[in-house]
Amino acid sequence: MRTIKISGGRVIDPSQGIDRTADVWISGEQIAGIGEMSNGEPEIVIDARGKIVCPGLIDCHVHLREPGNEEDETIQTGASSALAGGVTTVACMPNTLPPMDTRDAVEYVVLQAKRARKANVYPVACVSKGRKGEELAELGQLVDGGAVAFTDDGAPVSSAALMRQALAYARMFNRCIMQHCQVMELTTGAVMNDGFESMRLGLKGMPNAAEDIMVARDIRLAEITGGRLHIQHISTSRAVELVRDAKKRGIQVTAEACPHHFTLTDECLRTFDSNYKMNPPLRTKADVESVIEGLVDGTIEVLATDHAPHAAEKKARELDIAPFGIVGLETLIPITVKGLIEPGLLTWPDVINKLTVNPARLLNLDHRKGSLKVGYDADVTIIDPDASWVIDPAKLRSKSHNTPFGGWSVKGRAHTVIVNGEIRHSLEPGFETPGRRK
Amino acid sequence: MAKDTHNLAVESGQDVAPASAAQWTKKHLIGLEELSAAEITAILDTAEMFGELSARDRKKVPALQGKVVFNLFFENSTRTRTSFSLAAKRLSADVQDFSASTSSLSKGESFIDTAKNLEAMGADILVVRHSTPGAPHLLTRHVGCSIVNAGDGAHEHPTQGLLDLLTIRKHKGRIDGLTVGLVGDIGHSRVARSNIWGLQKLGAKVILCGPPTLLSRGFEKLGCEVAYHLDEVLPKLDVINVLRIQFERDTKSVFPSISEYFRLYGVTGERLARSKPDLLLLAPGPINRGVELTPEVADGPQSAILDQVTNGLAVRMAALYLVSGQGR
Numbered sequence: 001m002r003t004i005k006i007s008g009g010r011v012i013d014p015s016q017g018i019d020r021t022a023d024v025w026i027s028g029e030q031i032a033g034i035g036e037m038s039n040g041e042p043e044i045v046i047d048a049r050g051k052i053v054c055p056g057l058i059d060c061h062v063h064l065r066e067p068g069n070e071e072d073e074t075i076q077t078g079a080s081s082a083l084a085g086g087v088t089t090v091a092c093m094p095n096t097l098p099p100m101d102t103r104d105a106v107e108y109v110v111l112q113a114k115r116a117r118k119a120n121v122y123p124v125a126c127v128s129k130g131r132k133g134e135e136l137a138e139l140g141q142l143v144d145g146g147a148v149a150f151t152d153d154g155a156p157v158s159s160a161a162l163m164r165q166a167l168a169y170a171r172m173f174n175r176c177i178m179q180h181c182q183v184m185e186l187t188t189g190a191v192m193n194d195g196f197e198s199m200r201l202g203l204k205g206m207p208n209a210a211e212d213i214m215v216a217r218d219i220r221l222a223e224i225t226g227g228r229l230h231i232q233h234i235s236t237s238r239a240v241e242l243v244r245d246a247k248k249r250g251i252q253v254t255a256e257a258c259p260h261h262f263t264l265t266d267e268c269l270r271t272f273d274s275n276y277k278m279n280p281p282l283r284t285k286a287d288v289e290s291v292i293e294g295l296v297d298g299t300i301e302v303l304a305t306d307h308a309p310h311a312a313e314k315k316a317r318e319l320d321i322a323p324f325g326i327v328g329l330e331t332l333i334p335i336t337v338k339g340l341i342e343p344g345l346l347t348w349p350d351v352i353n354k355l356t357v358n359p360a361r362l363l364n365l366d367h368r369k370g371s372l373k374v375g376y377d378a379d380v381t382i383i384d385p386d387a388s389w390v391i392d393p394a395k396l397r398s399k400s401h402n403t404p405f406g407g408w409s410v411k412g413r414a415h416t417v418i419v420n421g422e423i424r425h426s427l428e429p430g431f432e433t434p435g436r437r438k
Numbered sequence: 439m440a441k442d443t444h445n446l447a448v449e450s451g452q453d454v455a456p457a458s459a460a461q462w463t464k465k466h467l468i469g470l471e472e473l474s475a476a477e478i479t480a481i482l483d484t485a486e487m488f489g490e491l492s493a494r495d496r497k498k499v500p501a502l503q504g505k506v507v508f509n510l511f512f513e514n515s516t517r518t519r520t521s522f523s524l525a526a527k528r529l530s531a532d533v534q535d536f537s538a539s540t541s542s543l544s545k546g547e548s549f550i551d552t553a554k555n556l557e558a559m560g561a562d563i564l565v566v567r568h569s570t571p572g573a574p575h576l577l578t579r580h581v582g583c584s585i586v587n588a589g590d591g592a593h594e595h596p597t598q599g600l601l602d603l604l605t606i607r608k609h610k611g612r613i614d615g616l617t618v619g620l621v622g623d624i625g626h627s628r629v630a631r632s633n634i635w636g637l638q639k640l641g642a643k644v645i646l647c648g649p650p651t652l653l654s655r656g657f658e659k660l661g662c663e664v665a666y667h668l669d670e671v672l673p674k675l676d677v678i679n680v681l682r683i684q685f686e687r688d689t690k691s692v693f694p695s696i697s698e699y700f701r702l703y704g705v706t707g708e709r710l711a712r713s714k715p716d717l718l719l720l721a722p723g724p725i726n727r728g729v730e731l732t733p734e735v736a737d738g739p740q741s742a743i744l745d746q747v748t749n750g751l752a753v754r755m756a757a758l759y760l761v762s763g764q765g766r
Contacts, residue, residue: 194654195656196656196659199625199654199656199657200631200656200660201571201572201593202571202590202591202592202593202594202628202631203571203572203591203592203593271575272571272572272575272576313548316548316550316580317548317549317550318549318568318570318572318573318576319570319571319572319573319576320569320570320591321570
């Protein structure tokens with residue numbers, strides 16, 4: 001069996017409370033241990049001095065667009081983008097064409113991900129048949145096919161009755177319902193946050209209340225059903241308060257925040273640049289502060305990107321025609337560094353916690369991922385925290401380049417990424433990625 | 439310096455504008471928000487010069503001879519487009535209309551591609567009307583020619599704002615110190631936003647009046663006074679600008695009925711009798727008679743509605759003239 005020794009890095013594994021300089025050993029497809037090992041000479045030694053060595057990062061909110069919108073992204077390109085961003089595992093959303101609402105659709109994604117041999121891909125399947133929000137999809141069969149959670153993301157489960165059933169029914173599989181919280185009646189035709197900026201620009205806005213109301217509703221539904229509710233891309237002050245309060249009351253609710261929601265505000269829309277158009281929209285400074293507060297006090301336990309690739313010809317349109325969303329996998333580390341670590345709000349262990357063991361738990365993968373414990377899957381991310389670089393949208397591995405962070409001077413970058421014991425990404429000169437080319 | 443000198447100079451093709459026109463250095467006219475008071479004054483002074491010219495027998499000047507102006511309209515408009523066309527013609531430019539319904543947009547061509555095609559045909563100025571805020575702004579990043587915004591969604595309609603300013607200035611002799619009321623559908627109105635920026639930059643006080651459903655919270659942060667009852671604000675006003683209800687936009691359930699709207703905000707002779715005797719009445723048009731104002735008011739002595747149309751032509755001549763760099 002092939003052994004890899006990752007030598008001399010700062011090993012951060014929040015699942016075990018580890019933050020010290022040590023070697024990490026991999027044997028075959030599993031973690032063999034941390035520290036001194038006596039099992040002979042390793043086949044490969046990776047010099048990780050000055051770098052952070054942590055469990056492979058997990059992004060629980062990614063759109064891979066395949067099948068149906070391969071012009072935006074494929075499983076191959078999306079999983080490549082993940083690797084370049086230091087992410088070894090992604091959970092992909094089911095708003096594909098057709099939507100991922102059947103076992104064969106889920107299995108197709110799993111198969112394509114295996115063929116791609118990039119990051120691990122776990123499907124999040126539809127809550128409702130056809131993502132129409134009317135009747136429950138066959139959740140049991142979706143679980144058998146490999147679904148790790150359920151969502152109708154892109155849109156919310158609008159019906160309170162269906163949401164109640166979903167939360168209750170998914171309990172028997174111990175799966176969470178990931179909800180995109182938005183009362184659609186309050187956001188018809190809207191392209192940005194509702195408030196002073198939208199008034200000034202003459203653009204139709206989505207009020208915070210559209211998110212708050214559904215977060216409040218679904219927390220109550222989680223409470224009466226005992227189901228697991230996960231609030232996706234939380235973006236408002238009140239929603240953060242509601243989640244904080246629900247946790248105090250012992251309700252099974254978790255929440256994720258995206259880098260753009262803790263670094264940018266709706267003032268960015270003054271440029272009318274569609275790379276600032278996302279859903280939920282960029283909110284106000286007060287909301288950004290609340291999201292950060294939620295991240296700091298643990299109300300928000302997961303960081304996610306909501307990686308939403310869109311081909312240039314779709315995004316370079318008038319604001320009301322351009323689709324919502326931005327790519328995020330390759331900017332996850334540096335924007336998190338800029339937004340949270342550099343200002344001293346969170347430490348590296350805090351951030352890695354929200355990108356490893358916490359999302360692993362959310363996705364029921366914590367028995368094999370999100371940790372460097374012996375026997376766990378050998379997914380390891382080696383981060384160069386001091387790497388200074390300028391984000392160039394044209395150089396992203398994603399098939400789409402729709403990012404608002406182009407031109408930003410940033411610090412922190414994935415240096416080497418190991419998936420299932422195989423080095424699949426490295427900034428070392430001359431490194432050849434294994435697996436199929438684009 | 440006598441204004442006649444300028445006019446003669448323009449007529450003879452020497453391109454000498456009023457002294458203030460030298461303040462104008464911009465390539466595009468996107469909105470009044472980004473203009474300084476000096477730049478706004480530059481357009482108004484230049485427009486006044488062209489206005490005087492239009493009163494003469496020979497109305498055409500050679501200022502933009504050889505230039506190509508396209509009217510790129512993605513939203514219905516008759517008066518604004520006609521006004522821009524005539525303005526371009528009076529400046530001796532070649533002008534061509536391009537409207538979305540008859541274009542390749544119906545074949546799926548994008549807005550930006552359309553503009554690039556027109557640029558490839560030699561366009562010097564694109565006059566753009568679009569239902570999406572920011573659409574003209576978007577074009578400035580993709581084409582090299584000048585962009586003049588002829589109205590983008592609810593964002594701005596700079597030439598309308600400017601013609602309102604010019605009309606007020608001509609009637610009142612000033613703008614500084616006046617109290618101007620904008621009444622009605624503020625929320626959907628690009629005219630309102632352009633007026634707010636322009637009026638405030640030139641020293642007027644702006645009062646916005648309409649139902650809260652058409653006057654979202656936040657407008658007061660722009661420095662305006664916000665009111666919901668017309669009868670309370672009317673006596674304070676030197677100028678009232680009556681905005682049209684934009685039935686083509688989302689106006690369902692923003693007020694219960696036209697008759698209730700008219701009762702609360704309709705400008706009637708009776709209401710005018712309770713206002714300042716020299717109140718100046720503007721309306722950007724097209725007006726809905728019997729909804730925003732009565733015919734007697736629209737056609738009455740305080741109405742400057744048709745002057746606005748005349749001034750609109752002069753303002754658009756000034757805008758085309760200045761963005762082509764003729765004022766320098």
